[in-house]
Amino acid sequence: MGEDPSALLAAAAAGDSSAWNILVDQYTGLLWSIARGYRMSTADSADAVQTTWLRLVEHLDRIEDPSRLPGWLATTVRRECLRLLRRGKREQPAFDDDGLPDVVDDAPALDAALLDSERDAALWRAMSQMPERCRRLLRVLMASPPPAYAEVAAALEMPIGSIGPTRQRCLERLRDIAEADGTLVDPAAGEGGGR
Amino acid sequence: MNDDSDDTLIRRLRGISDQVDPPPATVLEAARAAFLMRRIDAELAELVLDSAVDAGPVAVRAGEMDAVRMLSFESGTVSVEVQVTDVDGARSLLGLVSGASGPVEMETMAGRSFVQLDSLGRFSIAAVPPGTVRLHLTADDGTPVTTSWVSL
Numbered sequence: 199m200g201e202d203p204s205a206l207l208a209a210a211a212a213g214d215s216s217a218w219n220i221l222v223d224q225y226t227g228l229l230w231s232i233a234r235g236y237r238m239s240t241a242d243s244a245d246a247v248q249t250t251w252l253r254l255v256e257h258l259d260r261i262e263d264p265s266r267l268p269g270w271l272a273t274t275v276r277r278e279c280l281r282l283l284r285r286g287k288r289e290q291p292a293f294d295d296d297g298l299p300d301v302v303d304d305a306p307a308l309d310a311a312l313l314d315s316e317r318d319a320a321l322w323r324a325m326s327q328m329p330e331r332c333r334r335l336l337r338v339l340m341a342s343p344p345p346a347y348a349e350v351a352a353a354l355e356m357p358i359g360s361i362g363p364t365r366q367r368c369l370e371r372l373r374d375i376a377e378a379d380g381t382l383v384d385p386a387a388g389e390g391g392g393r
Numbered sequence: 394m395n396d397d398s399d400d401t402l403i404r405r406l407r408g409i410s411d412q413v414d415p416p417p418a419t420v421l422e423a424a425r426a427a428f429l430m431r432r433i434d435a436e437l438a439e440l441v442l443d444s445a446v447d448a449g450p451v452a453v454r455a456g457e458m459d460a461v462r463m464l465s466f467e468s469g470t471v472s473v474e475v476q477v478t479d480v481d482g483a484r485s486l487l488g489l490v491s492g493a494s495g496p497v498e499m500e501t502m503a504g505r506s507f508v509q510l511d512s513l514g515r516f517s518i519a520a521v522p523p524g525t526v527r528l529h530l531t532a533d534d535g536t537p538v539t540t541s542w543v544s545l
Contacts, residue, residue: 210428218428226424230416241523244420245544248502249525251427252542256437281445282544318409325406339403340410369399 204264211258222251225268227342229275232353235337236279237326246278268345269352276353317376324375332368339365423502435529435539438466438473443543466540470532473540484545486518490530493538498529521545 201220209217229250233243253274254261261270313319325333331354338345338353351358442465462477471492478485488497496507497516501524508516528540 215425215428219425222421222424226416226421230414230420231410234414240417244417244423245523245525247416247420248423248427249542249544251424252430252525252527255427255431256541258431277446278544281443284445313409313413318405318412321406322409322413336403336406337410340406342407342411342415344403344407365403366399369402373402 202265203267207258207261207264207267221254221267224343225271226251228268228338228345228349228353229271231338231341231345232272232275232334233279235334235353236283237333238279238282242279242282246275246282249278250275266348268349272345272349272352273355276355320376320379321372323379324372327375328368328372332364332371335361335364336368336372432537432539435537436468436470436532438468438471438528438530438538438540440541440543441465441467464543466528468532468538470534470536471530471538473528473530475528477545482523483519484521484523486516486521488516488518488528490514490516493530493532495531499526500529501526 201224203221203224206217206221206224210221226247229247230243233246238246250271254271261267313322325336328336335350335354335356338350345353347358347361350361354361356364442463444461444463460479462479464473464475464477466473466475471490473493474489476487478487486499490497490510491514493514494510496509499506499508499518499521501522503522503524506518508518510516523545525542525544527542530538530540532538
């Protein structure tokens, strides 16, 4: 899971910028995936991630439990996302059952064209058709480097014990949506699991 | 495609997101640069209230002309209340400060600007572009005070 966040945090608090840079490399992917799971624009996602890092800079000396830094970061970026989403709610009248704007974002469909493999493209398109909670969970699980379940739990504000079962259910749904994707023409992939 | 194990599928999805939706290089650069924004000499005025998250989802009535957001920052000696109004995509700030005097410096990623506090401790800043902002003030006892960063 990379280097120990407590030691890196202590070194950064003492002024070591290389320790800070390791933290950034280790956790920016997680923070980005949390923001993107909310289907926020690139600009808003960048703001949420940047505000999170700035807030950590402010709190370098006062993180109560440094071993839980990744969870602190995940919680902080989730709150920043909520701020940004609610700020923009007047332009986005539709809300889903999370009370959050149901932003229509066709970026996944466009990005999918960049993928060589048709199945990859179908999977990525399927992500945008997933229910809110599944999409957010899977997007966080897709982060690089792979997040620990404790971080995922903090990112989604869900009990750690429910991540495994929810993941299984969401992946099943994702497979179903991808299989039903009309553009998926590879017969081996398309027919094999058609039940 | 059902014969994939879940772990294999997650790895595959990670490969896809690495390819089409990784954190942009600018985001990584800004995150590294954030370390240089550290102010160890200044006291932090923490964001203690933000109506956008603390007042529940229905803070603003539909039909009002502008969305108004209230922010409160507090340090041991200084408090700053800021009312943020959205006017045509830019933000306008109205502030009320207690425990500090002199100029208020607004810092954004783009640079810094100063406004003066009036005799009642009020200030106003117009046309703040969307993005991350913090304020620097001087407490009445001379301590430099910096607010938390907040994205507007």
